[in-house]
Amino acid sequence: MKKLRRSMLFLPGSNAAMLSTSFVYQPDSIMFDLEDAVSIKEKDSARLLVVQTLKLGIYQKMGIETVVRINALDTPFGLDDVEAVVRAGVDVVRLPMTHSAEDVHQLEAHIERIENEIGRKVGSTKIIAAIESAAGVVNAVSIAQSTPRMIAIALAAFDYLVDMQTERGDGTELFYARCAVLHAARVAKIDAFDVVYSNINDDEGFLREVKLIKQLGFNGKSLINPRQIELLHNAYAPTQKDVDHAQEIVDAAIEGEKKGLGVVSLNGKMIDGPIITRAKAVIELAKMSGVRR
Numbered sequence: 001m002k003k004l005r006r007s008m009l010f011l012p013g014s015n016a017a018m019l020s021t022s023f024v025y026q027p028d029s030i031m032f033d034l035e036d037a038v039s040i041k042e043k044d045s046a047r048l049l050v051v052q053t054l055k056l057g058i059y060q061k062m063g064i065e066t067v068v069r070i071n072a073l074d075t076p077f078g079l080d081d082v083e084a085v086v087r088a089g090v091d092v093v094r095l096p097m098t099h100s101a102e103d104v105h106q107l108e109a110h111i112e113r114i115e116n117e118i119g120r121k122v123g124s125t126k127i128i129a130a131i132e133s134a135a136g137v138v139n140a141v142s143i144a145q146s147t148p149r150m151i152a153i154a155l156a157a158f159d160y161l162v163d164m165q166t167e168r169g170d171g172t173e174l175f176y177a178r179c180a181v182l183h184a185a186r187v188a189k190i191d192a193f194d195v196v197y198s199n200i201n202d203d204e205g206f207l208r209e210v211k212l213i214k215q216l217g218f219n220g221k222s223l224i225n226p227r228q229i230e231l232l233h234n235a236y237a238p239t240q241k242d243v244d245h246a247q248e249i250v251d252a253a254i255e256g257e258k259k260g261l262g263v264v265s266l267n268g269k270m271i272d273g274p275i276i277t278r279a280k281a282v283i284e285l286a287k288m289s290g291v292r293r
């Protein structure tokens with residue numbers, strides 16, 4: 001069964017209290033941050049805290065995918081981060097500021113060396129590239145296809161919009177990047193994450209954005225607050241009406257097949273291959289996520 005990746009919760013790697021308790025929020029993936037949420041003077045202590053948390057294995061035991069956002073490899077901290085978190089058994093390394101496939105290859109070479117040194121299966125540590133610049137958006141397809149370790153790409157709006165010399169507004173400013181990142185993910189057959197919504201007290205605005213990115217086809221979003229998890233999961237769950245309709249389509253298709261018909265109709269609407277595939281996906285999603293409340 002495909003893993004759901006709707007919610008990826010950022011958590012500052014320097015916050016011991018959050019690290020030890022946040023599995024209760026049940027995000028699909030948890031992202032311990034060693035980059036921008038951690039001040040320069042806490043970089044080393046945060047890395048140690050994150051390593052201890054990974055070694056305890058509590059998130060993985062709860063079925064929550066562990067992700068660490070490392071510092072970029074051209075900073076004084078990036079390589080120490082990779083060394084520490086791969087040895088501690090992280091599921092996924094999130095590479096910030098990915099401008100090209102070359103950035104990914106550099107990270108991958110380090111990961112492969114460490115896996116060999118510790119006897120971890122080569123290829124088992126996965127990668128997510130965060131796309132945070134115009135160059136990253138333009139190179140999104142080659143980044144997404146750069147390695148079989150790549151399980152998802154994520155658009156990161158704060159840095160991207162600085163690079164584009166603009167700021168968050170009605171969403172027009174992100175339209176091209178969202179479409180480019182999403183297409184790259186689909187070409188590479190990996191998941192795509194939308195941007196952080198930073199106003200944690202604006203549920204209405206958050207849900208408006210979730211509706212848009214779900215309709216575009218994103219798998220989910222990077223989040224910064226646990227209150228956003230349930231809102232997101234609920235918005236992504238199909239309604240009971242959607243599930244009932246999907247079941248009718250699948251039943252009609254089975255009936256049609258028995259009668260040897262290539263195309264059948266349901267309530268006056270044609271049902272063909274893509275419609276049946278979509279209906280099966282809705283039923284599968286409902287099994288995994290439940291239905292919308």
Ligand SMILES: CC(=O)SCCNC(=O)CCNC(=O)[C@H](O)C(C)(C)COP(=O)(O)OP(=O)(O)OC[C@H]1O[C@@H](n2cnc3c(N)ncnc32)[C@H](O)[C@@H]1OP(=O)(O)O
Nearest residue numbers: 009010011012018022033036037158196200224225226227
């Ligand atoms: C541009 C970028 O790079 S974005 C990525 C980096 N940023 C981050 O990682 C920020 C993560 N988020 C946070 O630190 C916080 O949510 C803030 C600072 C935005 C807001 O903090 P608060 O105002 O305290 O949030 P809030 O009042 O909703 O907190 C409620 C509870 O949730 C906890 N909580 C808040 N955010 C998180 C989080 N990201 N992960 C886990 N627990 C969290 C709080 O500790 C608090 O717990 P408590 O009730 O046991 O005390």
Ligand SMILES: O=C([O-])CC(=O)C(=O)O
Nearest residue numbers: 130156157158159196222
């Ligand atoms: O990676 C993210 O989702 C957040 C981030 O750094 C950005 O938006 O610049």
Ligand SMILES: [Mg+2]
Nearest residue numbers: 132156158159
């Ligand atoms: Mg950033």
